Amino acid sequence: MPPVRDDDGRVSEDFLALARAAVDTEDAPALIGLAGDLHEADVADLIESLESDRRVPFVRLLGEEFDYAALTELDEAVRLAILDELPNDTLAEGIGELDSDDAVYILEDLQPEDQAAILEQLPYPDRIQLQRSLDYPEESAGRLMQTDFIAVPPFWSVGQTIDYMRDAEDLPETFHEIFVVDPGFRLIGAVPLDKILRTKRNTKISAIMTDDPETFKATDDREEVARSFERYNLVSAAAVDDAGRLVGMLMIDDIVDVIQQEAEEDLRGLAGLGDEEISDTVLVTARSRLNWLVVNLGTAVLASVVISLFEGTIEAMVALAVLMPIVASMGGNAGTQTMTVAVRALATQELDARNMWRVLRREVLVSLLNGVALAILVGLCAWLWFDSVGLGVVIASSIVVNLFFAGLSGLLIPVALEKMNIDPAIASSVFVTTVTDVVGFFAFLWIAALWFQLPL
Structure with a gap:
């Protein structure tokens, strides 16, 4: 028998081919010999590697040898698709063999009527224990706990x-x-x-x-x-x-799973991806991302409005249009760095009222130091590129201003959102990017208009 995983840790192609063949020929003994003794995590990876139309037949062919704990290791979209196709009596039989925490993890994905139908088929003590766990709030410790203990x-x-x-x-x-x-x-x-x-x-x-x-x-x-x-x-x-x-x-x-899930949620939130999974359909993924893209469109329009205020300035010196994106980009990157640190510190409760001002002072000073260093570098490049000392001074000054506001907003915006009970991991990036774009464009064009005495 080929190894379950290849050198990269993925399900090996040879093993996957044997599983496909067993499913296609409905050869239950062969499939049980192949996957019956696998660890639940390996079974889950094997299911996700199979095509969608082979997943439920895979579960059915394994029958009593299928460990329903493997369902807890699957992406939510894959798990829901399998649960939708399996009859309640089959689910009740499999769930009844699980630890209570794993059973609750699966049951909470089902519709209330399906939950009730499955619970009705379980022994009374198990039914009462699982129902009590399901009665706790969704994100609570009661949904994680095992009700079997000494x-x-x-x-x-x-x-x-x-x-x-x-x-x-x-x-x-x-x-x-x-x-x-x-x-x-x-x-x-x-x-x-x-x-x-x-x-x-x-x-x-x-x-x-x-x-x-x-x-x-x-x-x-x-x-x-x-x-x-x-x-x-x-x-x-x-x-x-x-x-x-x-x-x-x-x-x-179970706690390790929570830590991993929360970290993934923060990471996806920073990119505006919501709770999408890699197994989601094209339509679901597109809808999930569209909301934040529309919000980003609104902030981009705001930045464009600021640029339009300096139409005359840009027309008088075309070089400004060439250099503008540099200022906004540097501020956006610096703001994202500070914002990421702040969001993570809030999530782990390392940032609170007692140390916020010390952290704010540090982030602002770091932004100013980086701003000065980048200002010197970009200012020299602009001077040599356009043979204009004034242009070098203008872009250098605007970079210092924008990085200062990047450090300020990168910390204060997540803190403010947290105070308003809005998840800073999801909403911070849009606001921080808006601040750095608007401040960057405005500072650069305004300083240029004053320095070169250009029309606004």
């Missing part, structure tokens, strides 16, 4: 706890700590597994538990939870309800 009373001994875990049939697939609860199921402590293994059997759990474990409310925003996991190097943590009762367990693998 909880013991504080008066149990280490030996009792170990024997209980050995005898239990419904343990979580993976866990790193045991939670300690009182009779009302309120969380009072936690014990890492390594501490249990190092402790004598007759020792009470209360003697080795951590009295103040890291805990999150199920209603907490998932991004805040991910930030705490990153800050405190957590591997798992308890999720509790508003009364402090233990309702779930948060695991690092």
Whole structure:
């Protein structure tokens, strides 16, 4: 059998060809032998590598050997397309085998009537657990948590706890700590597994538990939870309800997914791409991008209006039209640099009221220093190019002015948008570009009109 992946980490062409052939000939045993034992991430990559009309037959042919956890690794558009074509009873059977967090991840993509139909076919305890998770807000920790966990009373001994875990049939697939609860199921402590293994059997759990474990409310925003996991190097943590009762367990693998998703959202937002996926159709992608392109068109018109105010100046000295784009481009790049730093700092809460003025002062000074360095370089080039010292002075001065405003707007605009509860990752670039274009054109043409005494 050929390797699943080639040297570049992609699904190998030989392996993909065998999968295609098995799907086309409806050879279930061959497909099961090929993909039945693959890791869920490899199955997901294989599905995405297949043509769209082969994906659902691939899932159906694998039957009970298909790990529905692979659906959580797919691009949203691919996952939704597969879910739309699979019957609810098939989905219920597959989802019933998953950890609760993975099951919720799939269920939340379905229509409410399909969710209800699938939940109705699950055992009552599983149904209640999943419904409770789905009742939490979409971006909350409650949607991430596993509802399977180990909880013991504080008066149990280490030996009792170990024997209980050995005898239990419904343990979580993976866990790193045991939670300690009182009779009302309120969380009072936690014990890492390594501490249990190092402790004598007759020792009470209360003697080795951590009295103040890291805990999150199920209603907490998932991004805040991910930030705490990153800050405190957590591997798992308890999720509790508003009364402090233990309702779930948060695991690092789900938190890593959140961190990656949030980073991708910020990156796409800076480019005005919204939440599009690489698997989206042409129509969906075009519609997603069009909105921000229209907004950019409006800002471009504003910059053109500023240029039109200096029609006479440009007509009197054509060289100005040649050099104008340099000023705007340098300001736009400098503003984007500052804006990217600011958006990321806001997302990670590294930028707040306590250090904003210090960061603003730093960014403005950096912009001024870079502005002076670039002004000297561009000014000399303009002087030699057009044999005009005055033109060199004009463009040098306008670059310094524009880079100053680039640094200022690159920080203040994301901060202002954050204060107005507008996502700075999505909206900042349009406003920063507008400022640098308008200021750049205006400064350059106005200084040129004054220096050369040209008509406006």
